[in-house]
Amino acid sequence: MSQQSEYSEGDLRNTGMSLKHDREWDYELERIVDEIDDRDAAKVGLQFPEGLKRRGPKVADDLRERVRDDVTIMLSGQPCYGACDLDTYLMKRTDVFVHFGHSPMKDTDKVIYVPLFSNVDVTPIMEEALETLADPDDDPEVGLVTTAQHMNLYEEMREFLEERGYDVDSRRGDERLTHEGQVLGCNYASADVPANQILYVGGGKFHPLGLAMEHPDKHVVIADPVNNVVTVADTEKFMKQRYGAIHRAMDAEKWGVIFCTKIGQGRWEQAQDILDENDDAYLITMDEVTPDRLRNFDMDAFVNTGCPRITTDDGPQFHKPMLTPGEYEIAVGHEPLDSLEFDTFHGTW
Numbered sequence: 177m178s179q180q181s182e183y184s185e186g187d188l189r190n191t192g193m194s195l196k197h198d199r200e201w202d203y204e205l206e207r208i209v210d211e212i213d214d215r216d217a218a219k220v221g222l223q224f225p226e227g228l229k230r231r232g233p234k235v236a237d238d239l240r241e242r243v244r245d246d247v248t249i250m251l252s253g254q255p256c257y258g259a260c261d262l263d264t265y266l267m268k269r270t271d272v273f274v275h276f277g278h279s280p281m282k283d284t285d286k287v288i289y290v291p292l293f294s295n296v297d298v299t300p301i302m303e304e305a306l307e308t309l310a311d312p313d314d315d316p317e318v319g320l321v322t323t324a325q326h327m328n329l330y331e332e333m334r335e336f337l338e339e340r341g342y343d344v345d346s347r348r349g350d351e352r353l354t355h356e357g358q359v360l361g362c363n364y365a366s367a368d369v370p371a372n373q374i375l376y377v378g379g380g381k382f383h384p385l386g387l388a389m390e391h392p393d394k395h396v397v398i399a400d401p402v403n404n405v406v407t408v409a410d411t412e413k414f415m416k417q418r419y420g421a422i423h424r425a426m427d428a429e430k431w432g433v434i435f436c437t438k439i440g441q442g443r444w445e446q447a448q449d450i451l452d453e454n455d456d457a458y459l460i461t462m463d464e465v466t467p468d469r470l471r472n473f474d475m476d477a478f479v480n481t482g483c484p485r486i487t488t489d490d491g492p493q494f495h496k497p498m499l500t501p502g503e504y505e506i507a508v509g510h511e512p513l514d515s516l517e518f519d520t521f522h523g524t525w
């Protein structure tokens with residue numbers, strides 16, 4: 177499964193920086209211990225995203241040293257790819273439940289979120305990105321977005337640009353996002369700003385690609401401090417892949433409509449709308465959406481109402497075309513081909 181976590185550690189491995197991060201990440205152990213004491217907790221659940229799971233035992237050891245002997249620490253073995261993806265089984269059965277590596281998608285006392293900010297210096301790559309942004313004398317306005325991992329440096333990024341003559345446009349997208357300027361793989365509402373150019377500071381290309389598709393009128397510059405590279409988001413290849421999937425699904429008769437049971441990935445109304453209008457559509461409920469799990473369903477095509485990244489990142493691995501809800505509308509002829517948009521996800525649960 178190649179779905180990437182919002183916290184993608186794979187990128188860090190390329191830089192040889194993971195050891196440094198091992199030492200310097202702040203797991204906020206004292207805050208967790210205080211909660212355990214305050215709640216007189218007997219059971220503690222820890223959930224890490226995929227890229228950080230191997231840190232779990234060490235964090236459990238560090239906690240065991242600090243808490244009463246009768247406290248049981250449990251590690252979630254469920255796959256986890258985002259703040260949308262809480263291990264609700266473990267959460268319900270523990271007195272303190274800690275989710276590492278993502279910022280909160282919803283304010284709740286039930287979950288302690290420990291975001292684990294990256295400590296990569298963003299200024300060298302931002303300096304390089306200036307060459308790809310418009311000169312501030314020609315166009316001073318720039319939107320600034322980043323991922324949860326680098327959110328702690330957002331003000332530093334803003335100051336960097338302002339000191340060089342830019343006016344930074346920023347907003348907090350919607351309730352699915354915790355911070356001003358934050359984007360998720362499924363939500364780019366923070367880039368809904370008047371500026372014609374957006375600077376994305378963060379690892380990987382998936383987020384800025386989604387951003388560029390969502391805002392085709394904007395020039396999206398990627399300053400990737402993890403891989404140390406500046407590029408401009410180019411959606412052409414990605415769009416071709418999506419049009420290919422739509423074309424392959426156009427003759428489909430039997431449709432599998434996937435409803436994801438993960439707490440922050442369910443879009444019931446979208447799934448229901450498809451079922452209401454298509455007698456050859458079957459609702460399939462599941463948590464992990466993988467090619468293996470769908471292989472035994474005799475369908476001609478699938479529509480995924482869960483995480484959009486599964487459709488777009490892993491789409492080619494499924495045995496039948498896998499579409500987003502918007503792409504489904506095109507494939508069945510309800511919408512024109514040029515209505516193709518990135519599948520974004522709003523709200524929480």
Ligand code: SF4
Pocket residue numbers: 182257258259260261360361362363440441482483484485521
């Ligand atoms: S639904 Fe959104 S937040 Fe959750 S894993 Fe997918 S892209 Fe990330």
